[in-house]
Amino acid sequence: MTGKKAAETRRTSIGAQRNPASQDAILQAAEEILVEGGLGSFSIEAVARRAHAGKPTIYRWWPTRTILLLDVYHRQKFVDIAPDTGAIETDIFQLLSDLLEFWNTGHGGAVFRSVIAEAQTDPAASKALAAYMAERYQQGGEIFRRAKARNEVADWVVPELAMEIITSFVWKRLLTDRLEIAPEQLRLVVRHLVHGLKAQ
Amino acid sequence: MTGKKAAETRRTSIGAQRNPASQDAILQAAEEILVEGGLGSFSIEAVARRAHAGKPTIYRWWPTRTILLLDVYHRQKFVDIAPDTGAIETDIFQLLSDLLEFWNTGHGGAVFRSVIAEAQTDPAASKALAAYMAERYQQGGEIFRRAKARNEVADWVVPELAMEIITSFVWKRLLTDRLEIAPEQLRLVVRHLVHGLKAQ
DNA sequence: ATATAACGAAACGAGCCGTTTCGTTCAAGT
DNA sequence: ACTTGAACGAAACGGCTCGTTTCGTTATAT
Structure with missing residues (x-):
């Protein structure tokens, strides 16, 4: 008893x-x-x-x-925001791939979605999210700083802004529940981002 | 009385x-x-x-x-998702500029933010949002179909996917409360998107 | 040895939820 | 002309969650 x-x-x-x-x-x-x-x-x-x-x-x-x-x-473990594969295109592919896997397989996706949603209601969450994102752009911008040193990316590229652009796509996928992206599909996305939309 | x-x-x-x-x-x-x-x-x-x-x-x-x-x-009035200025770069600038202004000055931003937040909680909202976005990508893809006909964009560009990529950036700005982007700054963003990050 | 603070459980009033009841207004059907 | 029935706003319902308070217990800090 x-x-x-x-x-x-x-x-x-x-x-x-x-x-x-x-x-x-x-x-x-x-x-x-x-x-x-x-x-x-x-x-x-x-x-x-x-x-x-x-x-x-x-x-x-x-x-x-x-x-x-x-x-x-x-308290979550975060993915490496600035992988160094030696080339900008594979760096970006690696980063987005890691993010998608982290959100998709672990608990990270559900938690992060919730933080973003909470930020639409609560100013405290909004402020915390903004501070966190700024820090991440700063860290992740290293990818582009390295690539610029290699003369691999254009000199007018702003590392932090480029970081924001490339992560925006996976943000949207997270928020619209479409995280499962096949590798070829993701490679195509990265191709759009890296080479631009315009014909050479 | x-x-x-x-x-x-x-x-x-x-x-x-x-x-x-x-x-x-x-x-x-x-x-x-x-x-x-x-x-x-x-x-x-x-x-x-x-x-x-x-x-x-x-x-x-x-x-x-x-x-x-x-x-x-x-019930909201929506912006023209496929402006036709004759060039891809100005089309995209026009579209993003219109979206930002609509969200920033009117009631559209607050309402759309709320829909996205609701979609993180309610499957019905999520479903409705997904359907709406698919329709918008389809419509807006016209920008890239026209540009491809002009041989202005690469042939491997997927109109709907390109549409999703370019709108992702302003989505993120909407959700992180940073809608106020100066025209020069927005032009720089469009430049990243259109010309890509890689040095020519 | 005493004062102090954290712990879980329980209960509190306040407020919102979705529903029901009520008296009313008026179009639709006979 | 008369009856039926649906939509309207107001009010009240029981049920639930909220953030807080009270309580007896436990063990550190002084």
């Missing part, structure tokens, strides 16, 4: 300090809810239930739903 | 038929709420209050919040 309770080993306070076990359980439950049910199912209440945590515990450390969402997001 | 009521001219039934005045008031209130408060403030309850309409009236004609949102969206 009471053995059930013992097996479930209820978490409790470990004194006047934060309990890492609760923290982990909450973040993991939050991620699972996002992956399984999307942002629509994501609420403090739902996370508390799933994590067997008290709502006050969550509100103490994550004052808003958005902050909890962003914490889940920042 | 009672003159106040008379001035507010309460709407009522016009018999066993839909009341266009109520329909208009509801759709207008819905749009205003989206523009002023975003998707977070958008609820049937809020729309009913603002439109001085009964909730059953709304639920009768728009069974879900998503359907009402999509109706607001479809």
Whole structure:
């Protein structure tokens, strides 16, 4: 009868300090809810239930739903934003391919979609997303800085802007649920981006 | 005293038929709420209050919040997706410029952002958005079909895919709240897209 | 040894959800 | 001319989630 309770080993306070076990359980439950049910199912209440945590515990450390969402997001492993294959076209192919795979196979896609959606409603999420993207463009621009040093790309190319352009396409695919792109198809996309649309 | 009521001219039934005045008031209130408060403030309850309409009236004609949102969206005036200036580069500049202005100055931006955000949660919105985008790519692809006839763009360019690529950039700007792009800056973006990133 | 803070559970009032009931207005059918 | 029936706005419903408060318990920090 009471053995059930013992097996479930209820978490409790470990004194006047934060309990890492609760923290982990909450973040993991939050991620699972996002992956399984999307942002629509994501609420403090739902996370508390799933994590067997008290709502006050969550509100103490994550004052808003958005902050909890962003914490889940920042705990993810991210792909290498600036692969170095030696050629600009294969660099871009590698980057987009890695992004698509990360979003498609892991939990990254569902979480990132949710962050973008949240940013359409919550200014705090919008601000955090903007800061994160600026940093990523800066890092990823390295691809183009290297290529310019090799005289492989035109000198008027702005690394950060080029980065934004090439990632825009996969963003749109993420948001419209069309992440599954065959390698030949992706190569064609990269060809459009690298060689431009105009006849030579 | 009672003159106040008379001035507010309460709407009522016009018999066993839909009341266009109520329909208009509801759709207008819905749009205003989206523009002023975003998707977070958008609820049937809020729309009913603002439109001085009964909730059953709304639920009768728009069974879900998503359907009402999509109706607001479809009532918008849309920009010409396939301008014909005679050259591919100016066509694209015109198109992106029109889109940015439409989103930035009117109500279109707030409404479209909301549709995209809703699509991250509601499959019905996702489906509707996908269908709409496919249609727009088809229409807008005309830019590239014309340019190919002029031998202005490479023959391996896929009109619908090229359309998706060039609109992806402004999508991302819309979703990250950076719609204000100076003409020179936009011209630079178009240059990246049209001439590609690689040195000739 | 005492004060302090975190923990999970439970319950709170407030507000929104989608539905139902009500009295009304008026077109459509007889 | 009369009846039927549908649409209208208002109000109230039960059910749910929200963010907060209260409670008894646990264990660190002083």
